[in-house]
Amino acid sequence: MNVNRWRNLALVFLFAGFFVMYLGVYSKRLLPYLTIAGGIGVLAGILLYFRFGPVNPSxxxxxxxxxxxxxxxxxxxxxxxxxxxxxxxxxxxxxxxxxx
Structure with a gap:
C-alpha cells in the first residue's frame, strides 16, 4: 500500500477517535466506554504515523x-x-x- 494511503488511514483513525470521545459528552453513562474506544483510535493513528512517517524521506x-x-x-x-x-x-x- 502506498505510504500516503497509510498516512491518510492514520489521519482517519485520529479524527474518528476524537469524534467518538466527543460523543461521550452527550451520554454520561457511555462516557468511559467511548473515551476508551476513542483513545484506542487515537493511539492507532499515532502508531501508524510513527511507523510510516519517517519512511518517506529515506x-x-x-x-x-x-x-x-x-x-x-x-x-x-x-x-x-x-x-x-x-x-x-x-x-x-x-x-x-x-x-x-
Missing amino acids: IRTIQCPRCGRDTRPTGQYDACAHCGLPLQRTPSGTYEPYVK
Whole structure:
C-alpha cells in the first residue's frame, strides 16, 4: 500500500477517535466506554504515523512514466502518488508500469 494511503488511514483513525470521545459528552453513562474506544483510535493513528512517517524521506524518488511528477514507491508493487499508475520494481531496481 502506498505510504500516503497509510498516512491518510492514520489521519482517519485520529479524527474518528476524537469524534467518538466527543460523543461521550452527550451520554454520561457511555462516557468511559467511548473515551476508551476513542483513545484506542487515537493511539492507532499515532502508531501508524510513527511507523510510516519517517519512511518517506529515506526512499529514492523516481519520475512517474505517465504524469512525469516525482513519486516515491516503497515496495515491489506500488502506485504513483499523483496519478495512481501501478508500478513494479524490476530486477535492476528501476520501476516500470505494471499491468495486472
